[in-house]
Structures are given as structure tokens and as C-alpha cells.
Amino acid sequence: MMLDAPAPTPDPSAPQRGLLIVMTGASGVGKGTLREQWLGGQDVFYSTSWTTREARPGERHGVDYVFVTPEEFSQKAAANGFLEHASFVGNHYGTPIEPIEAALARGQDVILEIEVEGAMQVKARMGEEAVLVFIMPPSLTELRRRLEGRATETPERIEKRLARAREEIMHAHAFRYVIVNDDICRAVGELEAVQAAERARQRPEAQRTAADRAALDAAARVRADSLTREQLQHVVDS
Secondary structure: OOOOOOOOOOOOOOOOOOOEEEEEEOOOOOHHHHHHHHHOOOOOEEOOOEEOOOOOOOOOEOOOEEEOOHHHHHHHHHOOOEEEEEEEOOEEEEEEOHHHHHHHHOOOOEEEEOOHHHHHHHHHHHHHHEEEEEEEOOOHHHHHHHHHHHOOOOHHHHHHHHHHHHHHHHOHHHOOEEEEOOOHHHHHHHHHHHHHHHHHHOOOHHHOOHHHHHHHHHHHOOEHHHOOHHHHHHHHHO
16 A cells, blocks of 8 residues: 655754735825835845836836836736736836745745735735735825825826725725824834734744734734724725
């Protein structure tokens, strides 16, 4: 009688797989500023997305985005080279897959800052491994003020972005966490708590420290399922 081969023994020296944290939210909500303050000094892998849009003042090729032509983007997509890719307000955005998988395998946390449509693709492909964090404005009025203050969009594009933001906010329960960016210090602290809590979840409960439990409690307060539809509607209407 043939016996099944024994399961391989896990290698205790192998690195623990990194976290895949996906940050998303409306344009103008302040994702870039939050990311810079949250990740400063951390040894994480920040995935630089490809985009066909033109660089805004101050943006650097290969740092903020990899700026490519529509033809280059199409070739990459045809070769299945993106973890996700989406079109938004007439431009294409995509996340190269190879460097992400390599970073996760070596135990490095990976941070994606992408559009909502792309975040949903990552969730569909990676399942519960993808930790989706939605950055929400305190109100749609404040989001409009921020978009107009950037002076990088036409009035028509601003209206399109606001219409998309309304829809995304009302579907915030599709994400694991929702963080309101009305106070940058608090929002950064909540992002740090989410990261620490998700790392703590990878350890058996008996091995969790007091700091782990504090992070889990803090992260629980920004779980998307703690928000009511009335609270989301208030953000949209205000």
C-alpha cells in the first residue's frame, strides 16, 4: 500500500512572510503625505505604480510613479505583468507583480498606494492576505477644497473625482479598515496600529505581547465594519 509522503517540516529559519497593505482612497485625500510620515524610517517595500498620466509638479519618475507611454503600459498588461491595473479619469495605473512577490517572500512588508478599482483587484487575487485600508476625507466639502487648492485639475475633472469619491465612500465596508484623514498625527498613529495589529495576528495568541494587544485594540476602532451607513452618508452630505 502506498503511503502519503509526510508533510515537509517548516524551516524555522525561513523569514515570516511580509504583510501586503493596500492604501487607497479618493484623489486629494492626502494618501501621499500620510504614507511619507507613516513609513519614514521603516524597512518596507513601497511599490511604485506605473501610470500613463503626466507628472505633476514635484513628482519624480521612478519615485512617485513610473511614467510610461500608453503603448508601454499596454505591452506590460498583455504580458500579465501587473498585480492590478485600472483606468481612472482617462489615465492608466498598474502595479508590477514581480517585485511585490519577491519582497513578501523575504519577509518585507509591502505597501501599495493605488486606486480603489485596483485595490479590489488585489483583494480578488490575494484574498485575506491583502490588508485594505481606505483613507476617507472628513467631508466631501473638505475634499473639494483640497482638490481645488492643488490647482492641477480642470473643474470637470474635479467633479468627476468627487462623483467617484461619493460612490467609494458609500462602499467603504468593502475594505478592512477606514481611517479618516482629518488629523494627520492621529491618522498616522492609526496606520501604525493597523500594521502592528496585522503583524500580531500572525503570532499565536499566547505569544502576543502587551504592545500587540494594544495595537489590536486600536486597530479594532478603525475597522470598516464598525461604521454605520448613516456615518458614511454624513461624510458624503457634509
